[in-house]
Amino acid sequence: DTEVTQTPKHLVMGMTNKKSLKCEQHMGHRAMYWYKQKAKKPPELMFVYSYEKLSINESVPSRFSPECPNSSLLNLHLHALQPEDSALYLCASSLAGPETQYFGPGTRLLVL
Amino acid sequence: GIQVEQSPPDLILQEGANSTLRCNFSDSVNNLQWFHQNPWGQLINLFYIPSGTKQNGRLSATTVATERYSLLYISSSQTTDSGVYFCAVGGTSGSRLTFGEGTQLTVNP
Numbered sequence: 001d002t003e004v005t006q007t008p009k010h011l012v013m014g015m016t017n018k019k020s021l022k023c024e025q026h027m028g029h030r031a032m033y034w035y036k037q038k039a040k041k042p043p044e045l046m047f048v049y050s051y052e053k054l055s056i057n058e059s060v061p062s063r064f065s066p067e068c069p070n071s072s073l074l075n076l077h078l079h080a081l082q083p084e085d086s087a088l089y090l091c092a093s094s095l096a097g098p099e100t101q102y103f104g105p106g107t108r109l110l111v112l
Numbered sequence: 113g114i115q116v117e118q119s120p121p122d123l124i125l126q127e128g129a130n131s132t133l134r135c136n137f138s139d140s141v142n143n144l145q146w147f148h149q150n151p152w153g154q155l156i157n158l159f160y161i162p163s164g165t166k167q168n169g170r171l172s173a174t175t176v177a178t179e180r181y182s183l184l185y186i187s188s189s190q191t192t193d194s195g196v197y198f199c200a201v202g203g204t205s206g207s208r209l210t211f212g213e214g215t216q217l218t219v220n221p
Contacts, residue, residue, distance in 0.1 A: 031207055042198055042211035043155070056208060088153050097207040098143040101200075103155040 003027075004104035006091050012110045015081060021107045023074040023091030031097060032074040034066060035090040037106070043090055049074060050097070081111045114139045114203050118212035125189050125219050133184040133215045135199030143202030143209065144175055146184050150195050158184070158197075189219045 004025045013019050023032065031050050035043035048056035049068040063085075065077040074091055088108050092101040115138035125131055137144075146158040159166050159173040161182065166173055170189075175182040186193055196214040203210075 033207075033209075037153075042200075042214055044211075045208055048207060050207070090153075090155065092155075094207065098202045100145060100157060100160040101209060102157060103147075106153045108153070 004091055004093055004102050006089075006104035006107050008107060009105065010108045010110075012112065013078065013081065014112055015083070017081075018077070018079045020078065021076040021089055021091075021109075023076075023093075023104055024072055025093040025102070026072055027093065027095075027102070028071075029093035029095055029102075030071060031094045032068060033092040033094075033101065034074070034076055035092065035103075037088040037090060039087075047076075078109075081109075083111050085109065086111045113208075114141065114201055114210050116199060116201055116210050116212035118197075118199050118215050120215060121213065122216045123218070125217070127189060127191060127219055127221050129189050129219075130185070130187045131189060131217070133186070133197055133199075133217075135182040135184070135201075135212055137180050137182075137199075137201045139180070140204055141177065141180075141201045142204050143200075143207070144182055145200045145209070146173055146182070147198045147200065148193075148195050149198060149214070155198070186217075189217075191219050191221055193217060194219050 034046040037043040047066045067075040088106045091104040094101045117136045163177040200209040200211045
């Protein structure tokens with residue numbers, strides 16, 4: 001099974017809200033990733049967790065807060081977002097490092 | 113960081129036609145993947161191909177790492193092949209993937 005699941009599929013939030021995105025995989029992968037994709041653009045890497053430790057933060061604003069509670073689960077906590085943060089947020093996982101990354105279906109986020 | 117260029121940016125085909133998509137990259141890589149993004153946003157793995165040649169049905173890919181390019185071949189295209197094709201590469205320093213701008217493929221019936 002090469003499935004990465006993400007919830008919710010869609011999310012609308014106000015600029016003062018706090019919400020969380022969830023990503024799960026049961027493939028035994030030890031690297032997990034968050035990407036942000038704006039319309040008509042390629043995905044851009046936000047964070048990488050390796051063996052449940054944050055290994056890469058691509059200078060993402062602190063209103064995005066990642067969390068990796070265990071090897072199967074990755075969260076992205078959102079607080080005080082701006083309308084320009086509206087995008088498709090994609091989660092991915094890979095076995096450990098530079099191998100095939102498998103992507104979830106994404107969460108479409110709209111910030112009002 | 114690594115630069116990734118894909119061409120052409122847009123491609124319109126009639127059903128049944130063949131096509132070649134190209135990905136150039138600026139440095140040595142230890143990861144190269146081709147993805148198809150469907151209209152709902154799902155990124156579907158096509159190939160993991162940092163070097164060599166692979167085939168899967170009507171699709172095949174070749175990466176010439178020494179010359180820093182990869183090609184994706186689609187034969188006998190179908191309307192369901194429509195979507196955006198991304199090449200993504202990872203350098204030797206870790207697991208970061210950098211995506212090209214993509215090729216928007218439209219296959220007309």
